[in-house]
Amino acid sequence: MTIDFKKVMEKAEEYKPQISAFLRDMIAIPSESCDEKKVVLRIKQEMEAVGFDRVEIDPMGNILGYIGTGKHLIAMDAHIDTVGIGNPENWEHDPYKGYEDEQIIYGRGGSDQEGGMASMVYAGKIIKDLGLDNDYTLLVTGTVQEEDCDGLCWQYIIEESKIRPEFVVSTEPTSLGIYRGQRGRMEILVSVDGISSHGSAPERGDNAIFKMAPILMELKQLHLRLKDDPFLGKGSLTVSEIFYTSPSRCAVADGCSISIDRRLTLGETWENALEEIRKLPSVKKAKGKVTMYDYKKPSYTGLTYPTECYFPCWVLDEDHAACKTLVESFKSLFKEDPVVDKWTFSTNGVSIMGRYGIPCIGFGPGAENQAHAPNEITWKKELVKAAAMYAVIPWLYIDKYTRRQNHGV
Incomplete structure (x- = not known):
């Protein structure tokens, strides 16, 4: 036929x-x-x-x-x-x-x-x-x-x-x-801790949002240095979300976290992508925690099938x-x-x-x-x-x- x-x-x-x-x-x-x-x-x-x-x-x-x-x-x-x-x-x-x-x-x-x-x-x-x-x-x-x-x-x-x-x-x-x-891609969480104090005396505390600021600038520079591939193109990262914790608007923030959308080109691994961020001087100085997100939402049938947010x-x-x-x-x-x-x-x-x-x-x-x-x-x-x-x-x-x-x- x-x-x-x-x-x-x-x-x-x-x-x-x-x-x-x-x-x-x-x-x-x-x-x-x-x-x-x-x-x-x-x-x-x-x-x-x-x-x-x-x-x-x-x-x-x-x-x-x-x-x-x-x-x-x-x-x-x-x-x-x-x-x-x-x-x-x-x-x-x-x-x-x-x-x-x-x-x-x-x-x-x-x-x-x-x-x-x-x-x-x-x-x-x-x-x-x-x-x-x-x-x-x-x-x-x-x-x-x-x-x-x-x-x-x-x-x-x-x-x-x-x-x-x-x-x-x-x-x-x-x-x-x-x-x-x-x-590929992965979803990364970077978190830093601070100490709250009254907003009228910020020197008594340790502002987590200020500690995150230099991390953001170093991440912007890291993006430019990521590996390139002739077919798939360049690895990339962008900050997609920012969160904070604070007792009130009249207080120093005691926590700040960001989400990173990291795109992986050929030859990059999830382990190296995390380690690149952990090695940034600003992350080390702030004692930042760098982890990968997990996904565990139930489907419409009620089934939950957890996985890490790594997509090769x-x-x-x-x-x-x-x-x-x-x-x-x-x-x-x-x-x-x-x-x-x-x-x-x-x-x-x-x-x-x-x-x-x-x-x-x-x-x-x-x-x-x-x-x-x-x-x-x-x-x-x-x-x-x-x-x-x-x-x-x-x-x-x-x-x-x-x-x-x-x-x-």
Whole structure:
């Protein structure tokens, strides 16, 4: 059997109204991290309606849809939680009601990243319609809590459900580029202690906020010295939050803490990232405590699956079969060369490949610059093209990179 790529594209275009309607239904359901139940149930309904062979919801609340029963397990992933809307005044239209025209769909989650889920589900229908089954099982995952703790969902899927695909396609937004890596990240807490006194006699106390000030300036300089990588780019840090404790506004602060968003490039480790901060002269002088945050919020099912807030970087080699499969799928469908690049932000790949070494590759509708932004949009033509891609990737992988290898070709 060979694939008729023209028919795949025709089918994807035929389903554009259904893909759009399904995405708008998901957007209309608020689904911030730890509150995804309603959108998961809506996805389950759509998967069953288009003919998935099996649909399950695991104890964490992730939805797992299966097509086929072949021996090669291939997964495609979309996190289906979103961030909040922020200041409503920054939105030109209701972020949940949204709107659509001939080109775009507007609303929270369209690009980041329920659009990927809409395209995956209808890729499943295209596979069924055109008989694109092969010796594979396709697992489509709608994962939870990614915006709160990227990769936690896949820690659970791999560790507890014992699912290990041969590779995973992340459908995070790539503007239809093929993304093969990302920097890692970690969340760091720096705390200093002081001694309170009455604000009228500050010399009697030890002001923790003043002790934090030189630390902030040295962190700003540390950012400039961090390691660079020719593909992933430079490691970075920024101070994202500041907290204090004080008996009153008429007192010297007796505690001050900051949160640091630390992005890790290739070759950096979480141990070194902590030690770099501990060695700063201002931290030593203030006897600052430098630790990594933990995450232990319960999912919408009530399950708590604690982890440290460390999310490793990862890079997939361009010569890997998964990357080659996506490049060939793109060329076959669209008659042009794809952009092969990397994400700026973080994805579930931090666990899939970063922690567990399962090959991960990215291809998704929507744009990175729409993520977490007001007036978020995604493009219908990208949803259609992504559905076509997802439909042919498993077949081409089996045909080109498993059967031929098995026969020594």
